[in-house]
Amino acid sequence: MSATLRFDNIGKVFPGVRALDGVSFDVNAGEVHGLMGENGAGKSTLLKILGGEYQPDSGRVLIDGNEVHFASAAASIGAGIAVIHQELQYVPDLTVSENLLLGALPNRLGWVDKRAAKAHVRERLAAMGVDLDPNAKLRKLSIAQRQMVEICKALLRNARVIALDEPTSSLSHRETEVLFKLVRDLKADKRALIYISHRMDEIYELCDACTIFRDGRKIASHLSLADVPRETLVQEMVGREISDIYNYRARPLGDVRFSVKNVQGDALSAPVSFEVKRGEIVGFFGLVGAGRSELMHLVYGADKKKDGALWLDGKEIKVRSTGEAIRHGIVLCPEDRKEEGIVAMATVAENINISCRRHYLRGGLFLDRKKEAQTAERFIQLLKIKTPSRKQRIRFLSGGNQQKAILSRWLAEPDLKVVILDEPTRGIDVGAKHEIYNVIYQLAERGCAIVMISSELPEVLGVSDRIVVMRQGRIAGELAREKASEQSVLSLALPQAETVAQAA
Ligand SMILES: Nc1ncnc2c1ncn2[C@@H]1O[C@H](COP(=O)(O)OP(=O)(O)OP(=O)(O)O)[C@@H](O)[C@H]1O
Ligand SMILES: [Mg+2]
Known part of the structure; x- marks a missing residue:
């Protein structure tokens, strides 16, 4: 019997990059097939070929043993394939229901009756366990909610082959559970x-089989993951052993460098008050919506504080804007780096240098191209940004490499005193995470006060000297590194029975 979907010897070249090189594997009905590999390994490119956005240079795609050619996204959709891409495309001014019906239902069912x-949409969303208002405009939704819309759209089409490219990278815990249930239902439905995911836990939880890419080549396909240890997958992905990705380095802490006193704001x-010492890494953990990013936006001057004071090196400072x-010397690397950070048409080097550029101005007027080139090259090497050149x-x-470049922009700032990182490793592969932690340790060793927001508990536990836990818009408690465990942190982060009772 032929596989539902077969990739046979697929190759794809972009100027300066061989994105895919002779990739073959099968995906069967009733199977969730994981796809893993470093940033830039070619995962998204393969899904774009499946989705009809790119044409392969060589090789074949077969559905039920028959060769198919998708000249466009529409052709792929027409063949019963749904690809949910890493970069979402959506129309901001349409409502949820308009979006869901776009290109799918009205044509098929000939609907004109909006009501x-x-x-129908409301009913289907409810059946899927998705809590979304069909009348809400897309621009008003969080990235997570937009992602859910995209996923629901694919489901409404009743596609036979469904491919998801890092779907959980911006989903909350609850939304992830909803998604996992959807995936399991689809699997049961054959x-x-x-x-695709960089999160090992998800791959083990959800996938039957798994294929590993490195530099555009298939390294291995595991038809059953049951007996495959994590170390094997990591080794296959990065081509070397990483015994401890956190590689925590203890360091002496200095005086209090940064203190936040009684900050108040809408969210x-x-x-809220907290302090960070010279050389200290403070992890901020909480469930999505606990108020961590909102707090840091107030601290950073991106949102208006209602009250509160900031102290830097023993002196009170005023921060009324991000410029201030x-x-x-206080920077915040935002969580939504794509929307807040990227200048799509600019080069990698320009994107890295945007923030520190003013330090390099010669005589306040001329750009110091040489210095900018050096900075760009340094970070391309340091974080292993995969690009044919800094001028690309x-x-x-690839998605993860864009993330690394934007992260570099903040880390490249000279004279950093306080660095606030919001989900610094989202969408980044294990090998590069390792490099990012090293950069964080180096900054701390130079005396920076570091705040790291992360929703990945192992990361918070692995990297922080101290952990502050937020819950429902306030600090729920803090734990020293030695006292922190998954359990102790989670018990602070989860809503307490009494608070729930009070709210009810
Ligand atoms: N349109 C394009 N033009 C030029 N190069 C491209 C294009 N699309 C992808 N590439 C390159 O092809 C390679 C594979 O990219 P791809 O997006 O498939 O990686 P990925 O495995 O999805 O990575 P990530 O985990 O970061 O999302 C990368 O080096 C990328 O820079
Ligand atoms: Mg990708």
Whole structure:
């Protein structure tokens, strides 16, 4: 019997990059097939070929043993394939239901009756366990919610082959659970699924089989993951052994460098205070929506504080705007680096240098191209940013490599005193995570005060000297590294029975 989906010897070359090189594997009905590999390994490119966005240079795609050619995205959709891409495409001014019906239902069912269509959407969303208002405009939704819309769209089409490219990278815990249930239902319904993720836990939890890519080549396919240890997958992905990806380095801590006193704002339910010493890495953990990013936006001057004071090196400072924060040597690398950070048409080097450029101005006027080139080259090497050159336009880089370039922009700032990193390793592969932690340790060793927001508990535990836990807009408690465990941190982060009872 032929496989539902077969990739046979697929090759794809971009100028300066061989993105895929002779890739073959099968995905069967009723199977969730994981796809893993470093940033830039070629995963998204393969899904773009499946989705009809790119044409392969060589090789064949077969569905049920028959060769198919997708000249366009529409052709792929027409063949019963749904690809949910890493970079979402959506129309911001349409509502959820308009988006869901776009290109799918109205044509097939010939709907003109908007109300009936809306009712149908509401019903289907409820059946899928997705809590979304069909009338909400897409621009008003969080990235996570937009992602859910995209996923629901694929499901409404009843596709036979469904491929998801890092679907959980911006989903909350609850949304991830909803998604996992959807995936399991689809599997039980004998669809063939491809699932790309950098999160090892998810791969083991969800996938039956797994294929590993490195530099555009297939390294291995595991038809059953049951007996494959994590170390094997890591080794196959990065081509070397990484015994401890956190590689924590203890360091002496200095005086209090940065203190936040009684900061208040709309998203906080109580005044918040915390301190960070010279050389200290403080991890901020909490469930999505606990108020961590909101707190840091207030601290950084991106949002208006209602009250509160900031102290840097023993002196009170005023931070009324992000510009003021940066002048004091305080930077925040935002969570949503794509939306807040990227200049798509600019080169990798320009994207890295945007923030520190003013330090390099010669006589306040002329750009110091040489210095900028050096900085760009340094970070391309340091974080192993996969690009044919620093002059490549950043939009041609893989998702994770764009993330690394934007992260570099903040780390390249000279004279950093306080560095706030919001989910610094989201979408980044294990090998590069390792490099990013090293950069964080180096900054701390130079005396920076570091705040790291992360929703990945092992990362918070692995990297932080101290952990502050937020819950429902306030600080729920803090734990020294030695006292912190998954359990102790989670018990602070989860809503307490009494608070729930009070709210009810
Ligand atoms: N349109 C394009 N033009 C030029 N190069 C491209 C283009 N699309 C992808 N590439 C390159 O092809 C390689 C593979 O990229 P791809 O997006 O498939 O990686 P990936 O495995 O999905 O990585 P990530 O985990 O970061 O998402 C990368 O080196 C990337 O820079
Ligand atoms: Mg990708």
